[in-house]
Amino acid sequence: MQSLLNHYRRSMALHLLLVIFGVYFLVAVLVTVVQLYKEYDNTKKEFYNEIQTLPATFGKGISDSVWTYNQELLQSILQGMYNLPILVGIKVQSLDDKMDFKIGAVFNEQNQVEYYNSKGQPTEQALTGLGSNALFKHEFPIYYQGPAFDQNIPLGTVTLYSNDQLVFERLKYGFILILVNSIIKTFMLWFIIYFFINKYLGKPLKEFTYKIHQQDTQSPKPIDLAINWTDKNELIILKDSYNQMIESVNKYQLELLELNQELDEKIKPRTHDLELAKEKAELLAYKDPLTHLYNRRAFFKYGQKLINQTLQHSASLSLIMIDIDFFKKLNDNYSHALGDQALIAFADTLTSNLRHNDILGRLGGEEFAVFLPNTDEESAITIAETLRILISQITLQHEQAIVQFTASLGVVGATQQRQR
Numbered sequence: 001m002q003s004l005l006n007h008y009r010r011s012m013a014l015h016l017l018l019v020i021f022g023v024y025f026l027v028a029v030l031v032t033v034v035q036l037y038k039e040y041d042n043t044k045k046e047f048y049n050e051i052q053t054l055p056a057t058f059g060k061g062i063s064d065s066v067w068t069y070n071q072e073l074l075q076s077i078l079q080g081m082y083n084l085p086i087l088v089g090i091k092v093q094s095l096d097d098k099m100d101f102k103i104g105a106v107f108n109e110q111n112q113v114e115y116y117n118s119k120g121q122p123t124e125q126a127l128t129g130l131g132s133n134a135l136f137k138h139e140f141p142i143y144y145q146g147p148a149f150d151q152n153i154p155l156g157t158v159t160l161y162s163n164d165q166l167v168f169e170r171l172k173y174g175f176i177l178i179l180v181n182s183i184i185k186t187f188m189l190w191f192i193i194y195f196f197i198n199k200y201l202g203k204p205l206k207e208f209t210y211k212i213h214q215q216d217t218q219s220p221k222p223i224d225l226a227i228n229w230t231d232k233n234e235l236i237i238l239k240d241s242y243n244q245m246i247e248s249v250n251k252y253q254l255e256l257l258e259l260n261q262e263l264d265e266k267i268k269p270r271t272h273d274l275e276l277a278k279e280k281a282e283l284l285a286y287k288d289p290l291t292h293l294y295n296r297r298a299f300f301k302y303g304q305k306l307i308n309q310t311l312q313h314s315a316s317l318s319l320i321m322i323d324i325d326f327f328k329k330l331n332d333n334y335s336h337a338l339g340d341q342a343l344i345a346f347a348d349t350l351t352s353n354l355r356h357n358d359i360l361g362r363l364g365g366e367e368f369a370v371f372l373p374n375t376d377e378e379s380a381i382t383i384a385e386t387l388r389i390l391i392s393q394i395t396l397q398h399e400q401a402i403v404q405f406t407a408s409l410g411v412v413g414a415t416q417q418r419q420r
């Protein structure tokens with residue numbers, strides 16, 4: 001039941017159909033009711049007409065039987081009439097009251113319905129099988145027209161009764177026919193309308209929404225609908241508008257992509273500059289700009305870490321202090337520029353002859369120091385001696401002269417210190 005309700009809510013065709021069908025059904029009911037009433041009215045008129053022809057048929061027989069006081073004849077004529085499917089009752093009232101006879105449902109003087117059997121005796125309504133609804137009557141006089149009299153002699157009146165029940169009886173088949181006809185028509189129309197609404201609206205809409213759902217959201221593509229019975233209707237206009245929108249979205253997306261690439265190209269050199277500036281800043285913060293060795297701050301920072309690690313792991317650690325001899329003289333004799341060259345060459349010599357994990361720093365001017373992890377004092381002395389020799393072998397060119405210099409090194413181990 002719930003799924004049926006959901007199907008109804010989600011199906012445009014079904015919804016439209018039920019609205020159309022509902023309106024159609026109301027109109028059909030109205031028209032059928034009017035049609036049925038008209039039928040009823042016509043049938044009732046026919047009844048009147050038929051009842052009015054009865055005096056011509058039975059009048060003579062009734063007059064004769066009343067005139068001759070022939071009860072039996074009167075009774076059999078009235079029984080014959082009573083069997084006609086247009087009468088529910090007959091009342092004969094003779095002027096001398098001797099030939100009065102009632103059969104079926106008739107009105108009394110107080111306009112109340114009374115019931116009589118075919119022998120003219122009062123009876124219950126249930127026994128007659130007659131309804132009392134909307135009883136209507138037709139009264140006609142009876143006369144005797146014998147050859148012995150010049151004029152008609154009035155004998156009394158005959159009243160014929162009929163009712164709606166009989167009218168409906170006659171209408172019954174007509175009614176059923178009209179109703180069946182209406183129901184069949186309604187259901188036929190229901191299926192036909194559903195089929196076409198579904199074909200022309202429901203199915204294309206379903207196809208449209210399905211194709212939209214299938215779209216790749218990154219790069220949607222124009223879609224096509226299988227509508228071949230027209231080249232322009234609201235659905236095709238909707239589909240064309242959707243496709244136009246997709247095309248412009250794709251165009252703008254492409255433009256955005258190109259703009260992004262352009263922006264990337266523009267940003268690249270700036271990013272490179274930024275990286276260089278960052279490297280420079282790092283260098284300034286941790287390194288000596290001339291020799292590219294750790295500056296005093298960095299040397300002590302990393303040196304402290306090394307001391308802590310050494311203490312933790314009970315390893316050995318040595319420190320070599322290095323001071324270039326008579327450096328002031330070198331500057332004074334050969335220029336400050338050569339002094340700088342000497343410092344750079346000195347730093348390069350140390351760097352290339354020490355291990356990667358040794359921490360070498362410039363403490364200031366011509367003073368340097370190096371931490372040697374996992375190195376006892378004896379080994380450190382050997383290393384210091386090697387360095388001292390290497391430093392003394394550095395040669396610099398100043399104009400025609402070859403310049404050399406020496407350095408003094410001091411070693412201290414984790415347990416004992418020695419000075420050279």
Ligand SMILES: Nc1nc2c(ncn2[C@@H]2O[C@H](COP(=O)(O)OP(=O)(O)OP(=O)(O)O)[C@@H](O)[C@H]2O)c(=O)[nH]1
Binds near residue numbers: 323325329343364
């Ligand atoms: N070229 C150059 N000279 C520097 C630099 N830093 C310091 N100096 C110079 O190094 C010299 C150091 O002089 P001192 O402290 O007397 O050292 P020294 O002449 O080697 O004397 P001792 O240490 O006693 O042997 C000074 O003349 C400073 O101007 C530098 O970066 N480049």
